[in-house]
Structures are given as structure tokens and as C-alpha cells.
Amino acid sequence: MTVAEHSIVTMTYEVRDGGPSGTLLERMDVNYPFKFMFGTGRMLPAWERRIYGLKSGMGFSFQLSPDDAYGQRSDDHILTAPIHIFQNEREQIEPGLLERGQYITLTDSSGKDVNAKVIDWNDKQVTLDANHALAGKTLFFSGAILDVREPTVDELIRKQYIDEGGVRR
Structure with a gap:
């Protein structure tokens, strides 16, 4: 299955400031992967465009300018x-x-x-x-898609990933 509208995606990623060797800002690894419903408007649109169509096991790396990420400081x-x-x-x-x-x-x-x-x-x-903490920064993302699945009925209704224990995210 590929990353598409309303699919549930499990992934690892790192975000770095400025480029691949920049300061590490955030990491989600295989022990604490990031899980979310794709295409619900909660993620950066430019970020979603870069992972759309990827499959389980595929890696990615890309850079977002401030205008594609959290905007310029104002x-x-x-x-x-x-x-x-x-x-x-x-x-x-x-x-x-x-x-x-x-x-x-x-x-x-x-x-x-x-x-x-x-x-x-x-x-x-x-x-x-009230500027976003990452406003004005060029962000470099790298990681891998671990799993892509269809959403459950409850997830579709709520338009969000629901953990196995029932915790909604």
C-alpha cells in the first residue's frame, strides 16, 4: 500500500536545521515511530507532497524552505x-x-x-x-516509511490515527 489520502502511516524521521549536517531538531525512531493519518490538514502541505506515494520500506530525504515550512519570522x-x-x-x-x-x-x-x-x-x-519556533528555518527531513495501512472506521470518522489502546492522536 502507498501513502495516500486518509492512509495511516508509521514512519521514522529526523528534522535538521539547514541541511543534512545541521543541528538535530527532532527525531522519531523505530522505538517511538511517528503515526498519523495522511491528508487531514494537520501536517505541512509541502511535507505531505514529498511523502505522497511512498511505500513501506522506502526512505526519503528532502529540504523545505521557510516558505514551505513554518513561514518567515514576522x-x-x-x-x-x-x-x-x-x-x-x-x-x-x-x-x-x-x-x-x-x-x-x-x-x-x-x-x-x-x-x-x-x-x-x-x-x-x-x-x-507568537512566531512558530521553527519560523525562518530551512528544514531538512530524512527517514523511512515503516508501514502504511487503511484506516479503521473510527479513524475515518475522526479523521485521525487512533492507537491500539484507544488513545486518539
């Missing part, structure tokens, strides 16, 4: 928020919440979760970087 994603939204009912900030470099989850106006990194804060406002 000053439009540097946000300021009033300090009071980070305070509890006693107008205190929980210890550890506002630490430089800490990622926090915000909800945008459409209800979507957005991860943002705390840059700085003062008595009035918090400055956050």
Missing part, C-alpha cells in the same frame, strides 16, 4: 498584552508563568490556541513572540 507576531490577563483573582501572577523564554498558550479571537514565547514584561504589559 514582527506582526510580536504581541503585547496587558499584564492583568496573566493575573489571578488576587491580582497576582502565578510563580513561573512569566519567565523569559517560557512558552504559554493563548487563545486568539477565533478560539484557536496559539503558543507564544515570553520575551519581556513590566508592571503594565507582557511582550510575547
Whole structure:
């Protein structure tokens, strides 16, 4: 079977910054393979185009430019928020919440979760970087397809891989 719309794919991969000898950013190996339903809009479209049609046992390696991956860094994603939204009912900030470099989850106006990194804060406002952590990076992917199978009925209904133990991903 080949990687196609709604197939369940099990794979290994490495992601490196800039090229094949770049800094390792993430690895999924045979002990902890990556399993997902192909074609549901959860993966980078350019990434999916590169593995479409591959079969079990086939390897791959390709590079994605920032524009095909997580986009360019943008000053439009540097946000300021009033300090009071980070305070509890006693107008205190929980210890550890506002630490430089800490990622926090915000909800945008459409209800979507957005991860943002705390840059700085003062008595009035918090400055956050909502650029994706990999924005502006050229990414090199290499790995292998371990297995491709048809989805179960439950997976098709939910449009996602469901682990044998029933855990949905």
C-alpha cells in the first residue's frame, strides 16, 4: 500500500536545521515511530507532497524552505498584552508563568490556541513572540516509511490515527 489520502502511516524521521549536517531538531525512531493519518490538514502541505506515494520500506530525504515550512519570522507576531490577563483573582501572577523564554498558550479571537514565547514584561504589559519556533528555518527531513495501512472506521470518522489502546492522536 502507498501513502495516500486518509492512509495511516508509521514512519521514522529526523528534522535538521539547514541541511543534512545541521543541528538535530527532532527525531522519531523505530522505538517511538511517528503515526498519523495522511491528508487531514494537520501536517505541512509541502511535507505531505514529498511523502505522497511512498511505500513501506522506502526512505526519503528532502529540504523545505521557510516558505514551505513554518513561514518567515514576522514582527506582526510580536504581541503585547496587558499584564492583568496573566493575573489571578488576587491580582497576582502565578510563580513561573512569566519567565523569559517560557512558552504559554493563548487563545486568539477565533478560539484557536496559539503558543507564544515570553520575551519581556513590566508592571503594565507582557511582550510575547507568537512566531512558530521553527519560523525562518530551512528544514531538512530524512527517514523511512515503516508501514502504511487503511484506516479503521473510527479513524475515518475522526479523521485521525487512533492507537491500539484507544488513545486518539
